[in-house]
Amino acid sequence: MRHWWDTFDAATDLALIGWQHLREDVAMTSDLDCFDVAVIGAGWAGLGVSYYLAQAGLRHCVLERSRIGETWRTQRWDTFRLNTPNWASMMPGDRYDGPDPDGFMTRDAFVALLEDFAARNNLPVETQTPVSALTFDGEQDKLRLETSRGVRWARNVVIASGSLNRPRRPQAAASLPLGLLQLDASDYRNPTSLPAGAVLVVGSAQCGGQIAEDLVRAGRTVFLATGRVGRVPRRYRGRDIVFWFTRSGLFDVPRKEFVEASGYIMGRPLLGAGRTISLQSLSAQGVVLLGRLIGIEDGCLTFAANLEENVQFGDAVSTRIKRSIDAHIASEGIDAPAADDDPDETVAPRLPDPPIRSLNLAEDGIASLIWCTGFEGDFGWVRVPGVLDARGQPVQEEGITAQPGLYFAGLDFAFTRNSGTLLALAKESQHLVGHLLARHAPTYQRGLNSSGP
Numbered sequence: 205m206r207h208w209w210d211t212f213d214a215a216t217d218l219a220l221i222g223w224q225h226l227r228e229d230v231a232m233t234s235d236l237d238c239f240d241v242a243v244i245g246a247g248w249a250g251l252g253v254s255y256y257l258a259q260a261g262l263r264h265c266v267l268e269r270s271r272i273g274e275t276w277r278t279q280r281w282d283t284f285r286l287n288t289p290n291w292a293s294m295m296p297g298d299r300y301d302g303p304d305p306d307g308f309m310t311r312d313a314f315v316a317l318l319e320d321f322a323a324r325n326n327l328p329v330e331t332q333t334p335v336s337a338l339t340f341d342g343e344q345d346k347l348r349l350e351t352s353r354g355v356r357w358a359r360n361v362v363i364a365s366g367s368l369n370r371p372r373r374p375q376a377a378a379s380l381p382l383g384l385l386q387l388d389a390s391d392y393r394n395p396t397s398l399p400a401g402a403v404l405v406v407g408s409a410q411c412g413g414q415i416a417e418d419l420v421r422a423g424r425t426v427f428l429a430t431g432r433v434g435r436v437p438r439r440y441r442g443r444d445i446v447f448w449f450t451r452s453g454l455f456d457v458p459r460k461e462f463v464e465a466s467g468y469i470m471g472r473p474l475l476g477a478g479r480t481i482s483l484q485s486l487s488a489q490g491v492v493l494l495g496r497l498i499g500i501e502d503g504c505l506t507f508a509a510n511l512e513e514n515v516q517f518g519d520a521v522s523t524r525i526k527r528s529i530d531a532h533i534a535s536e537g538i539d540a541p542a543a544d545d546d547p548d549e550t551v552a553p554r555l556p557d558p559p560i561r562s563l564n565l566a567e568d569g570i571a572s573l574i575w576c577t578g579f580e581g582d583f584g585w586v587r588v589p590g591v592l593d594a595r596g597q598p599v600q601e602e603g604i605t606a607q608p609g610l611y612f613a614g615l616d617f618a619f620t621r622n623s624g625t626l627l628a629l630a631k632e633s634q635h636l637v638g639h640l641l642a643r644h645a646p647t648y649q650r651g652l653n654s655s656g657p
Contacts, residue, residue, distance in 0.1 A: 239265050241640065242349055242358035244338075246272045246329045248295065249614025250364030251318060252629040254327045255296050256637040264358075267351060269334035272322055273315040275369050279390035283418055284311045285477035287410070288626060289444050295321045296630040306444055308477040338363075340588050340607060347588075347609060360609040360640050367581035367598070367615045367624070374577065376500040384565055385572045389415060392574050395422035401571025402427060404505070404563070406497050408514070409433045412576030413474045413481045420489050427563065427570070429497040429507060430483060430514040434473035434521030437549055438480045440529060442541040445475070446627075452532035454525070455622040462621065469617050471578075473521055480546050482522075483515045484553035493553070494560055506562045515553055522549065581615075603636050608643065611636050 241257055243250045246268035257264045271277060285308040286293050291300045293309055295317065309317070322329050330353070337350040338361060349356040371388035380386065385399055389411035395418065402425035405416045412428065413435075420426045436445050449455045463469050474481055487493050495514065499506035526543065533540050563570065583596055590606045593599050598612045602619050605611065616624030619632055 238346060238357040238359060239263055240358070241265075241360045241362060242267060242347070242356060243362045243364055243613075244335050244349075245269075245363070245365035245614075246318075246322065246331070247275055247364065247366060247614070248273075248318060248626060248629060249366070249633075250362070251322055251327060251329075252296050252633040253362050253364060253613050253636060254329070255321075255325055256633045258325065258327065260637055260641060262637075262640075264328060265356070266327060266329040267333045267335055267349065267356070268329055268331045269365075271331055272329060273318040275366055276311060276315050276318070279369065280311045281392050281415065281418065282311075282394045284414075285309060286314060287475045287477040288446050292446050292450070293317075293626050295626070296633065297325075336585055338586050338588060340610075359644075360611070362611045362613050362636060362640075363583070363586065363598075364613040365581070365583075367612075368579035370580050370582040371575065372578045372580060373575045374497075374500075377575065379500055380573070381503050381565060384570070387572065387574050389574060389576045390579070395419050395424050398424070398572045401425075402569045403572045403574065404429065404570050405574045405576055407431060407576030407578070408483065409471050409474055409576065409578075412574075413483075413486065414476065415574060415576060416486055416491050417476075417481060417489065420486070420491050425492075425569070426490070427492045427494055427560075427568075428483075428486065429494045429505075430511060431496050432510075432514055432517050433471065434525075435480075435482050435518040436473045436475055436522055436525050437546045438476055438478065439546075440526055441533065441543050445525075448529045448532070450627060452529055454528060455620065455627065457621045459617055459619060459623070463617070473525075474518065476548075480548035482548055482551075483518055484551050485548035487554040488551045492560070493555060494563075503565045504562055505565070507560065509559060509561065511555060511559060515555075519549075603632065604639060609640075611640070 240262040241264040243253050243257070243264060243266040246266050250266055250268070251272070254264065254266050268274065287308065289306045290302060290309060291305040293314070294300055298321070333351050333353050335349050335351050339348045341348050344357075346357045346359060347361045349358065349361070371390050373388065377386060392415055403419055404427045405412050405419070406429040408428055408430040416426050416428045438445060440448060483493055493511055495508040495511040497505060498508050532538075580595070581597060583592055583598065586592055588607050588610060591599060591610060598615060599605065600612050600615070600618065603612050603615065612618070613633065613636055614624060614629075618624070619628065622628040623632065
């Protein structure tokens with residue numbers, strides 16, 4: 205099976221192959237006040253790019269607005285765990301050698317992993333250095349970064365500040381009563397931080413499903429407004445589902461094959477950390493399931509009559525993915541155990557009868573509402589023409605923008621279904637650094653030719 209990284213363009217191949225040859229010459233710059241590369245953001249994507257920039261010998265800096273892994277520290281709830289197993293949650297050059305390869309890292313453990321990675325590799329991270337504006341100076345052919353510690357200049361910039369760090373809410377949320385506590389998924393921490401009363405969770409993808417389970421396990425009354433979201437089992441045929449995703453190539457599907465003409469991309473299927481989460485398993489635990497939220501007026505919320513369709517859609521996605529894995533196992537002659545019934549998939553859903561089509565916040569005792577309705581990137585500080593679309597989101601192809609020398613790293617679905625996860629970090633970081641080197645190869649080659657006898 206061929207993967208996207210098997211088909212690098214010739215320039216990128218040449219740059220990657222020539223890393224060792226170019227190290228000394230790439231490291232030299234005549235302008236000591238200008239970095240070869242500035243990386244913005246010290247999360248997993250920024251640190252991964254920095255790792256390969258250091259290997260290439262490029263003089264660079266990593267500018268972090270606060271602390272390493274800041275988004276992971278401040279936008280995840282207390283019981284949060286990564287939903288990729290430990291063996292698949294490693295940084296470039298590292299391998300998991302602990303006692304629980306199929307376990308799942310906590311929020312705090314992952315932050316510690318990032319800090320350790322930066323320290324071990326001596327990466328040039330400057331914390332507490334937010335970038336307030338990024339512009340391009342055409343006369344100098346350099347990118348200008350305004351930071352809290354003064355202006356920085358760079359020939360190239362890699363933006364790795366995250367594309368899922370600004371929550372989205374429907375406009376109608378502003379019309380809800382002032383006495384209702386409204387939180388985004390990134391602000392939720394634990395059940396005890398919420399006032400007494402029922403909780404309405406809106407959105408049943410990753411955050412919504414996991415937060416609803418966190419709340420109901422704590423004994424809270426939970427309503428969940430569902431959507432058209434796929435799901436997958438945590439384990440299948442003796443292995444974690446991520447193993448089969450990577451082994452079968454399901455994660456390697458290129459962007460062009462799943463993005464719709466409108467630009468819409470269906471989100472990732474719901475995947476629990478440590479166990480399967482399905483709408484039926486949540487309902488069996490006591491979560492009250494609703495259809496999609498469609499209206500808000502005078503403290504009353506209305507819901508579509510599509511709950512059963514949403515349950516069936518999740519089941520259909522799970523079945524389709526399992527059949528694809530079955531076909532891969534058969535075609536490759538893999539010795540794998542037969543499929544077992546997953547109780548969190550096969551449990552009968554407890555759907556409200558009759559279906560609930562409306563809720564009155566006061567009458568139904570709802571004191572908190574948690575919006576799990578998606579995220580986008582916060583790139584308002586990027587002021588380079590043609591780099592952001594009308595919604596303020598990146599315009600790029602495989603991380604490369606129309607502005608020479610300006611890149612994005614760690615974006616969801618930028619290359620493949622795998623993009624935006626640790627599983628894609630090494631290959632995509634190498635691709636960006638390789639493209640950057642190839643762009644400057646003629647300059648470096650002139651330096652090599654002029655330095656000889």
